[in-house]
Amino acid sequence: MRVGLFIPCYVDQFFPNAAIATxxxxxxxxxxxxxxxxxxxxxxxxxxxGYEHLTGGCNELFMKNFDGFDYIVAPxxxxxxxxxxxxxxxxxxxxxxxxxxxxxxxxxxxTDILKVESLDSRFPYRVGMHQSCHGQRGLHLSQMTELVxxxxxxxxxxxxxxxxxxxxxxSRKDECCGFGGTFCVTEEAVSAKMGQDRVExxxxxxxxxxxxxxxxxxxxxxxxxxRRDSKVKVIHIAEILNAQL
Amino acid sequence: MSSRDQILSRxxxxxxxxxxxxxxxxxxQGEDGAAEKFxxxxxxxxxxxxxxxxxxxxxxxxxxxxxDHGRIYSPIPDVKALTDCVAIEGSSGHQFADVEWAVIKGHxxxxxxxxxxxxxxxMEYRSLxxxxxxxxxxxxxxxxxxxxxxxxxxxxxxxxxxxxxxxxPSKTADIEQSLVLGAHGPKGMAVFIMKDDSVYS
Amino acid sequence: MNVTGxxxxxxxxxxxxDTQRVNxxxxxxxxxxxxxxxxxxxxxxxxxxxxxxxKIKHNVLANLDTYxxxxxxxxxxxxxxxxWAADAAEHNRIVHQLLTKKRITRMVKSKSMLTxxxxxxxxxxxxxxxxxxxxxxxxxxxxxxxxPSHIVLPCIHKKKEEIGDLFHEHLGTPAGNADPQFLTNTAxxxxxxxFLTRKAALTGVNFAVAETGEIVVCTNEGNADMxxxxxxxxxxxxxxxxxxxxxxxxxxxxxxxxxxxxxxxITTYSSHFKSPQPGKEMHIILVDNGRSTQLGREExxxxxxxxxxxxxxxxxxxxxxxxxxxxxxxxxxxxxSILAPNLNMERYADLPFASTLCGSCSNVxxxxxxxxxxxxxxxxxxxKAGYTPKTKTAAMKIMSTTLASPTAYRLAGKAGRMxxxxxxxxxxxxxxxxxxxxxxxxAPKQSFxxxxxxxxxxxx
Numbered sequence: 041m042r043v044g045l046f047i048p049c050y051v052d053q054f055f056p057n058a059a060i061a062t063x064x065x066x067x068x069x070x071x072x073x074x075x076x077x078x079x080x081x082x083x084x085x086x087x088x089x090g091y092e093h094l095t096g097g098c099n100e101l102f103m104k105n106f107d108g109f110d111y112i113v114a115p116x117x118x119x120x121x122x123x124x125x126x127x128x129x130x131x132x133x134x135x136x137x138x139x140x141x142x143x144x145x146x147x148x149x150x151t152d153i154l155k156v157e158s159l160d161s162r163f164p165y166r167v168g169m170h171q172s173c174h175g176q177r178g179l180h181l182s183q184m185t186e187l188v189x190x191x192x193x194x195x196x197x198x199x200x201x202x203x204x205x206x207x208x209x210x211s212r213k214d215e216c217c218g219f220g221g222t223f224c225v226t227e228e229a230v231s232a233k234m235g236q237d238r239v240e241x242x243x244x245x246x247x248x249x250x251x252x253x254x255x256x257x258x259x260x261x262x263x264x265x266x267r268r269d270s271k272v273k274v275i276h277i278a279e280i281l282n283a284q285l
Numbered sequence: 286m287s288s289r290d291q292i293l294s295r296x297x298x299x300x301x302x303x304x305x306x307x308x309x310x311x312x313x314q315g316e317d318g319a320a321e322k323f324x325x326x327x328x329x330x331x332x333x334x335x336x337x338x339x340x341x342x343x344x345x346x347x348x349x350x351x352x353d354h355g356r357i358y359s360p361i362p363d364v365k366a367l368t369d370c371v372a373i374e375g376s377s378g379h380q381f382a383d384v385e386w387a388v389i390k391g392h393x394x395x396x397x398x399x400x401x402x403x404x405x406x407x408m409e410y411r412s413l414x415x416x417x418x419x420x421x422x423x424x425x426x427x428x429x430x431x432x433x434x435x436x437x438x439x440x441x442x443x444x445x446x447x448x449x450x451x452x453x454p455s456k457t458a459d460i461e462q463s464l465v466l467g468a469h470g471p472k473g474m475a476v477f478i479m480k481d482d483s484v485y486s
Numbered sequence: 487m488n489v490t491g492x493x494x495x496x497x498x499x500x501x502x503x504d505t506q507r508v509n510x511x512x513x514x515x516x517x518x519x520x521x522x523x524x525x526x527x528x529x530x531x532x533x534x535x536x537x538x539x540x541k542i543k544h545n546v547l548a549n550l551d552t553y554x555x556x557x558x559x560x561x562x563x564x565x566x567x568x569x570w571a572a573d574a575a576e577h578n579r580i581v582h583q584l585l586t587k588k589r590i591t592r593m594v595k596s597k598s599m600l601t602x603x604x605x606x607x608x609x610x611x612x613x614x615x616x617x618x619x620x621x622x623x624x625x626x627x628x629x630x631x632x633x634p635s636h637i638v639l640p641c642i643h644k645k646k647e648e649i650g651d652l653f654h655e656h657l658g659t660p661a662g663n664a665d666p667q668f669l670t671n672t673a674x675x676x677x678x679x680x681f682l683t684r685k686a687a688l689t690g691v692n693f694a695v696a697e698t699g700e701i702v703v704c705t706n707e708g709n710a711d712m713x714x715x716x717x718x719x720x721x722x723x724x725x726x727x728x729x730x731x732x733x734x735x736x737x738x739x740x741x742x743x744x745x746x747x748x749x750x751x752i753t754t755y756s757s758h759f760k761s762p763q764p765g766k767e768m769h770i771i772l773v774d775n776g777r778s779t780q781l782g783r784e785e786x787x788x789x790x791x792x793x794x795x796x797x798x799x800x801x802x803x804x805x806x807x808x809x810x811x812x813x814x815x816x817x818x819x820x821x822x823s824i825l826a827p828n829l830n831m832e833r834y835a836d837l838p839f840a841s842t843l844c845g846s847c848s849n850v851x852x853x854x855x856x857x858x859x860x861x862x863x864x865x866x867x868x869x870k871a872g873y874t875p876k877t878k879t880a881a882m883k884i885m886s887t888t889l890a891s892p893t894a895y896r897l898a899g900k901a902g903r904m905x906x907x908x909x910x911x912x913x914x915x916x917x918x919x920x921x922x923x924x925x926x927x928x929a930p931k932q933s934f935x936x937x938x939x940x941x942x943x944x945x946x
Contacts, residue, residue, distance in 0.1 A: 049889065052934040053899045054927045059934035063942075075938050078892040086889075088843060090865030090874060091882045097890025177845035185523065186801065186849035188532040212516070216803045220842030225919040227495045227840060229502035232923035233807050234842075237512070263924030289570035292726065292774045297551040299782030304548050306731060307541040309738055312531060326751060378715055378763075379682055397741075398751035411763060412715040415708045415755075416681075433752075434737040442698075442733070446564075446761035450740070452752050455708040459623035459639065461646045462514055463666035468622055469677060470708030470755075 043073050044109035046143065048119045048255070049081040055255045058276035062115040062146055065282040069154055073113075076105035084122035088221045092126060099127055103139055111153060112143045115278050117175020117253045120145040124179075145179055146278055147195040147253055156198065163283045164204035168247035169195065170238070170261070171214040172254035181253060185214050195253055195277055202280060208245040215241075219260035235264045243272060250274045313438060314431040319396035320478070323429045327399035330453035331466050332474040336426075339484050340364050343477045347386055347421065351473075355385030358417070360409035364388050378412030387417035387471075390485070391451075393428035394476065395436050400452035401476065402436060404445040411447050415455075420471040422451070425485050426478050493836035498808035511643060512806040518639075519800045521749025522850065529745070539738050540854035543791035546729055547781060553696040553729045554772065560699025561770055564761045569771045574604035577773045581606060581688065581721060582613055584769060588719060590615075590686045596703070596710035597621040598690030599637050599794060600723050600773060602816040606688075617688075618680050620709040622673050629656045635810025637817055638747050638796035643809050677709070687713030691724035691770070692793070693739055697732045700760040701770065704743065704753040711757050719767040722759065726772050727790040739793060742852035746795040780828045785863045789824045791853040798847035798857055804840055813837060820847035824860040827868065835873035838864035896935075903929040 043066065047059045066073045082102060083095030102123065106112045114120050123143045129136040150156045175181045175195075182193035199207060218224070218234025225231075239261050242250050250265075250272065252258055258274035265272050286294075324334040333350075337343045340363050347357065357368045358381060373380045381387065389408055391401035401422050405411055414420050430436050436450075455470030466472055479485040492500075502508055526532045546553060558568045571577035577600075585593060593610070595601065595617050607617045607628075619628045623640035627633065629652045634640030641649070650664035659672050689710040693702040701722055703710045714720040730739065744750045762768035781787050799805045799819030810818035815826045815834060820841065826834035838861045847857040868874060888894045920926070932940075 047934050049895070049899075053903055054930065056930050056932060056934035056937050060937060063938075075935070075942070077935060077938070077943070080892055080895040081889040083886070083889065086882050086886050088862065088865070089878070089882060090839075090869035091879075091886070092866050093870065094882055094886040097886060101890055101892070173842065173844035173846075177849060184846075184849055186846060188527055188529065214846075216842050216844035216846070218803065218842060220844075223839070223842050227498065227804070228919035228922055229495070229499040230804050230807050230840075231842075233502055233505075233508060234803050235924065237807075259927050260924070262927065263920065266925035267923060287570070288572040288576060288774075291572055292570055292772070292778060293551050293554060295774070295778035296554065296726070296781060299778055299787075300550055301544070301548050301781075301784070301787060304541065304544045306545045307538045309538060309542075309734055312535070312538075312737070330750070330754075382678070382682060395752075400752050400756070410715070411711070415711045415715060432737070433741050434734075437734045437737040440733065445758070446763075448758040448760075449711070450752065450756040452754050452756075454754070455706070456754055457622045457670060457707050458748075459621070459626065459641055460649055460666040460669055462517070462639075462642075463646075465667050465670040467674060468670060468707035468709070469620070469674060469681070469712050 041071065042108070042110045043071050044106045044112045045073050045075040046079065046106065046112050046114035046119070047075065048114060048116045050259070051115065051255050054259070055276065058115055058255050058278055061276065061278040061282040062113070065278055066113065068282070069150070069156065071154070079105045082119045082122050083126070084119055085221055087122060087126055095126070099129060099136070102127060103129060103132070103136060106139055107135070109142060111149065112139070113146055113149045114143065115146045115253070115276060116255065117145045117172050117179050117181060118256060121174040121178035145175055145181065145253060147198055148179060148181055151194045151197055159198065159201040159281055161201070161281055161283050162203040162285055163280045164285060165248045166206045166208050166246050167199070167249045167251055167280065168208050168210060168242035168245060169199065170217060170250055170252035170257055172252050172257045173216050175253045176214055182214070198281055199277070205280070208242070208247050210241050210245060212241055217257045217260050219256050224260060232264070235260050239264045243270070247272055251277050251280055253277050309434060312432065312434040314435060319431050320426070320429050322396040323394050323399060326396065327453060327476060330399050331456065332399060332453040332476060334476050334478065336478045336480055338480055340367055343388070343421070343423070344368060351386070351419070356383065357386045357388060358384040358413070359388035360407070360413070361388060361390060378410040378416070381410065381413050381416045384417045386419050386421055387413050388421040388423070389414060391422040391424045393430055393436070393439060394424050395430055395433060395450070397432050398452055400450035402440065402448065402450055405447035406445070414451060415470045417471055419473040419475070420451070420454070421475045421477060423477045423479055423485065425482050426480055427482070494808065494812050494814070494840040495836065497812035497814065498840070501809045501812055502807065508807050511809060514642060515800045515806045518748060522746055522797060522800065525745040525749040525751065535738060535742055536852050536854050539742055539852055540791060542730060542735050542738065543853050545731065546727070547787060547790060550726065550729065550781065553731060554726060556696040557694055557699055557729060560697070562699070564699045565768070566699065566762065567767070567769045569769060571771055571773045571775070573775050577604045577723060577771055577775070578606050578609040580771055581723070582610060582615070584719065584721060585615055585686055588685065590719070592616045592618070592684055593686040593688060594618050594620050594680050594684040594713045594717070595688040596690065596705060596713055597624055597640075598688065598723055599817060600690060600725055601688065602633060603775065604773070620677050620680065620713055621705070622670065622707060625673060625677065626652060633811070633816065635818060636796060636799055637794050643811065681712045681716050684713070684716070685718045686721065687717035687719070688721045688723060689714055691722050691728050692743065693736060694724055694729050695733050695736065696729050698760065700758050702736060703757050703759065704740070704755065706754045708755050711755055714759065715763070719769065720759070720762065721769045721771065723771045723773060726774055726777050743793055743795055746797040746850065746852040776829050783828065786824060786828065786860055788855050789821065789860060791855050792821055793853060795852060797850040797852065801846045801850045803844065803846070804842065808840070813840070820857045820861065821855070824857060824864060827864050831868060831871055831873055835868045838868060899933055903933070
């Protein structure tokens with residue numbers, strides 16, 4: 041199995057620990073992982089702002105970097121959803137679709153492809169799980185509260201394998217944190233309020249850490265936590281699954 | 286071109302490809318009554334349910350439970366005969382504004398939502414069940430259907446000039462989501478389930 | 487931009503100045519979302535109902551011209567007069583003419599978002615006709631000289647104290663009385679007088695059945711019936727997309743409408759108007775006003791399936807924290823944001839951007855409109871049509887060039903992290919909207935690719 045590691049640009053630049061944990065975790069599970077060094081960005085920031093027509097260069101680069109892998113794995117629901125839905129090429133449309141369908145978000149790759157049933161990890165803290173919208177509602181990583189359908193959670197299942205972790209309940213299980221890409225600056229007031237409310241829910245329930253499958257949401261909540269001098273930290277789910285504290 | 290023709294031609298030019306209608310009969314649950322559920326739901330939405338043997342019992346419940354029952358009006362001859370309800374003059378529908386209780390028949394109830402199907406011919410005036418202060422509706426014991434799908438199957442292609450599902454008293458929650466009964470129409474609704482079909486008809 | 491020249495972000499910014507109020511607004515609407523959840527989770531067949539409703543509406547769109555003509559023939563056969571209005575102006579003219587012909591100068595109106603869309607009240611006022619809205623929430627915003635902020639809950643943005651003040655000013659209630667029961671009772675007496683004296687009533691339409699020519703109007707208050715039954719002339723205004731093929735399809739739509747809207751199993755009144763009362767008149771106005779255009783937009787035509795339940799507003803985390811008026815359109819929230827640009831791209835260019843694309847709206851939609859996908863698609867259309875700020879376009883072009891080149895990306899990444907680490911004042915200032923209420927992420931020593939080169943590449 042040839043697995044390409046797709047690390048979103050902002051994770052590469054600002055949250056290398058999440059990327060390192062992803063790599064180490066996959067290696068621990070016996071997966072041969074390669075990181076194509078010339079990768080940059082999937083193009084989502086432009087596309088969600090209405091500039092999908094400017095993402096041709098990103099698409100080409102993505103295809104060049106990730107051609108030939110059996111699977112492409114990324115520690116981000118949002119970027120994976122973007123590639124799945126929008127990776128296209130005028131010259132090689134079939135190949136673009138083929139590559140798009142090989143892209144997996146980390147937790148679903150672990151549960152659905154590797155079929156992980158146990159993990160050698162320990163994280164003795166009270167943890168709040170943030171359901172990132174694109175991972176949850178876009179990639180169906182967990183059941184959504186709006187639907188009348190059986191409960192499941194891929195990240196939840198994995199966190200359940202971690203020793204000594206204390207997962208806290210939330211009042212609003214799957215409300216958006218308000219990051220939303222450029223929304224976080226163009227709609228500053230609403231975005232920040234959404235983030236504050238989301239953080240408050242975790243704090244009220246005694247979280248020591250807030251985790252999730254998307255670093256962008258976590259970055260947003262971290263910005264709010266730091267502003268209020270909170271000791272509560274954000275941590276990518278890969279770092280918990282890879283932890284041996 | 287008239288607006289009609291203009292709209293129709295634009296719609297025709299812009300409409301999407303054909304798709305078949307889905308089957309809605311799959312949601313029907315059958316004719317079995319569900320009186321318990323009906324009572325539970327109607328109570329939850331502010332209505333009362335009473336089982337009665339005859340119209341006499343119905344009227345004594347109104348008098349016992351609602352002492353200041355005031356004027357009663359009913360288009361049902363049997364009820365008229367039993368009450369002192371005076372003939373109300375007028376033919377515009379406005380004449381019922383100070384009727385305390387209007388007593389009318391309904392065709393059937395729906396268990397899932399506590400609604401009763403009533404058509405214009407049972408109302409005498411369409412305004413009657415809306416303008417009265419309180420509304421009493423009589424249905425037969427076996428005329429409670431499980432769902433709205435069953436309800437429309439019963440209605441079928443029957444003809445009426447006006448019909449309504451009525452579920453409980455008039456209500457609003459427009460002021461800070463505080464529920465208030467009696468927004469414009471009846472402040473209360475009582476459903477009388479006639480145990481004996483022959484009395485009803 | 488709207489008439490006040492302010493866009494959603496600015497209006498929402500103003501709304502957010504009062505945090506307590508935002509919290510209250512958010513909690514109130516979330517409570518309604520919770521009631522909706524409770525109601526739908528009680529029906530195991532819920533998802534099948536949504537799918538069925540969506541398919542029926544799809545069939546309606548695919549046969550709309552046929553159904554409209556079928557409806558017209560049947561309604562006329564029932565003794566109803568049918569009118570066609572290509573746009574808002576024609577709709578308003580038709581209503582005015584009907585009233586003028588009968589020398590009526592005062593009309594009572596039950597809830598109709600279409601007449602809000604058409605600006606009917608303002609038009610009739612200019613022509614000397616007084617309209618009184620009879621839905622309690624609409625009457626309240628009418629007294630306040632405001633538009634509704636929600637399609638189902640028109641005054642959800644108003645606190646009871648503000649309503650008490652309005653009633654004190656306009657209806658003579660004692661100052662300071664803000665008891666909902668008392669205020670509702672006052673409105674009951676005030677509006678009864680209106681119902682008993684008006685000769686014309688206008689209602690909206692929830693569903694129109696092609697097979698029978700009947701229309702169905704749903705209310706909890708009974709105000710549509712009070713108005714229509716007591717007046718000499720009943721005018722019903724409906725968008726052409728309100729049709730459904732057969733009577734039995736009402737079973738599906740009446741089950742999903744109120745459960746989605748408020749969590750009730752059904753509205754108190756679901757009234758089927760088929761023929762006028764003896765000696766009275768009934769008119770139905772079929773209104774296009776951009777709907778046939780939207781029908782031709784392949785990516786957006788599904789928005790015409792909307793049954794106006796408001797569930798997408800109640801669930802939308804942005805709507806709950808920005809208030810309906812921030813959308814500066816008759817229909818607010820997610821559904822308003824995909825309907826409005828069809829009417830005027832320039833004026834409503836900001837609305838599809840007033841969303842995080844979280845997708846909750848599409849999940850609660852009882853007719854399965856792909857609302858958040860349409861928001862994304864409108865963004866593409868609006869950018870290409872040139873309705874976004876030029877500065878944003880310039881920035882996006884630089885961004886795309888940088889991200890399409892590994893070398894440029896590496897250099898920019900270094901610069902970006904450098905700025906945060908060594909010159910926080912350059913970024914951490916009030917000009918950066920992020921920093922206003924949030925701290926910047928701390929810059930790590932190394933990017934992941936630098937770490938990878940040091941720890942993996944070299945070993946390989």
